[in-house]
Amino acid sequence: MELKLNFTDLKIQYKNLESEIKEAINKVLESTQFINGPQVKEIEEKIADYLGAKYAVGVSSGTDALLLSLMAIDLKEGDEVITTPFTFIATAEVISFLKAKPVFVDIDERTYNIDVTKIEEKITDRTRAIIPVHLYGQPADMDEIMAIAKKHNLFVIEDSAQAIGAKYKDKKVCSIGDMGCLSFFPSKNLGAYGDGGMVVTNNEEFYKKLLMLRNHGSEVRYKHKIIGINGRLDTIQAAILLVKLKYIDEWNRNRIKIANRYSENLSKYVITPYIKNDRVAVFHQYTIRSKERDELIKYLNSNGIPTAIHYPIPLHLQEAFQYLGYKEGDLPVSEKISKDVMSLPMFPEMSEEVQDLVINSIKDFYEKR
Numbered sequence: 001m002e003l004k005l006n007f008t009d010l011k012i013q014y015k016n017l018e019s020e021i022k023e024a025i026n027k028v029l030e031s032t033q034f035i036n037g038p039q040v041k042e043i044e045e046k047i048a049d050y051l052g053a054k055y056a057v058g059v060s061s062g063t064d065a066l067l068l069s070l071m072a073i074d075l076k077e078g079d080e081v082i083t084t085p086f087t088f089i090a091t092a093e094v095i096s097f098l099k100a101k102p103v104f105v106d107i108d109e110r111t112y113n114i115d116v117t118k119i120e121e122k123i124t125d126r127t128r129a130i131i132p133v134h135l136y137g138q139p140a141d142m143d144e145i146m147a148i149a150k151k152h153n154l155f156v157i158e159d160s161a162q163a164i165g166a167k168y169k170d171k172k173v174c175s176i177g178d179m180g181c182l183s184f185f186p187s188k189n190l191g192a193y194g195d196g197g198m199v200v201t202n203n204e205e206f207y208k209k210l211l212m213l214r215n216h217g218s219e220v221r222y223k224h225k226i227i228g229i230n231g232r233l234d235t236i237q238a239a240i241l242l243v244k245l246k247y248i249d250e251w252n253r254n255r256i257k258i259a260n261r262y263s264e265n266l267s268k269y270v271i272t273p274y275i276k277n278d279r280v281a282v283f284h285q286y287t288i289r290s291k292e293r294d295e296l297i298k299y300l301n302s303n304g305i306p307t308a309i310h311y312p313i314p315l316h317l318q319e320a321f322q323y324l325g326y327k328e329g330d331l332p333v334s335e336k337i338s339k340d341v342m343s344l345p346m347f348p349e350m351s352e353e354v355q356d357l358v359i360n361s362i363k364d365f366y367e368k369r
């Protein structure tokens with residue numbers, strides 16, 4: 001049998017869970033409680049519990065989780081929010097969407113997460129919040145971030161879209177800041193079968209406000225206290241997530257095992273991920289750096305090995321953020337890293353045999369040079 005290699009493979013997982021998933025979906029179909037069915041509350045409680053937080057609010061996507069968090073702190077026109085330029089656009093897009101200003105702080109060259117030594121110099125009297133991203137599933141430097149936030153009276157919203165289950169010291173990420181945001185985009189470590197997300201918090205006031213914000217600012221039908229949005233999590237997605245949550249630790253363990261095996265075999269050729277020793281990364285992506293990145297990608301792709309770049313253009317240089325006035329050279333580490341990173345196939349069901357195709361192909365590329 002010829003081995004076919006995908007970048008992520010949602011089919012294997014679906015086949016393994018098919019009967020459980022179909023049963024869960026069927027139950028929702030039979031109940032016809034497509035909006036706010038009991039599965040929504042159930043997955044909120046289970047995820048809050050899993051992360052060691054008091055509350056969780058299911059929402060329509062990871063992007064809406066970030067948006068609703070910023071609405072919960074009443075982010076206003078002209079306010080500033082500090083974040084990383086080396087992330088998916090959603091992290092910063094929601095700041096601009098609310099007419100506030102994203103302020104980008106460069107990244108740490110080893111972890112690719114926000115460089116905590118550069119945050120304070122960007123704080124002004126308009127700064128309201130910091131949004132660290134636990135990139136590729138590695139926790140950001142939360143102790144330092146929380147200390148800066150406390151000193152300057154700022155909110156911390158953890159973009160944990162790539163990091164469900166990741167641990168910072170003795171805590172799971174997403175439960176450390178004022179709020180934490182999850183994405184259930186299908187290819188995330190815990191993926192739904194469509195869009196979905198969640199905001200996690202220990203703060204009862206935020207919890208109550210988030211429940212209203214995601215539901216047109218309403219607690220009681222047709223009575224609207226505040227301006228909100230339609231940002232709910234579908235019952236069907238909640239039912240699917242209830243099935244999948246049982247496996248998240250096993251899947252994350254597999255990702256870690258695969259990542260370690262990649263690193264053992266590849267560190268003499270490329271820069272492999274650097275994980276700080278007081279935290280557990282869950283490898284949403286396995287991302288390496290190579291000076292020959294573009295050639296290596298061509299070589300791997302021509303050998304049937306898919307790759308991806310997370311991310312080719314740092315946000316401060318994106319056309320959509322041109323109005324902020326950044327130019328090339330402003331955030332040199334992000335700019336440098338975006339030119340040599342590439343991600344390798346990574347999914348929990350990846351066999352050693354399939355992984356060896358990737359490893360051997362990279363070896364071939366370097367040994368032929």
Ligand SMILES: *Cc1c(COP(=O)(O)O)cnc(C)c1O
Pocket residue numbers: 061062063064087088090091133159161162183184185195196197
């Ligand atoms: C996926 C992702 C998001 C957005 O999540 P969606 O569910 O796709 O809206 C936000 N931030 C990061 C870092 C992500 O990886």
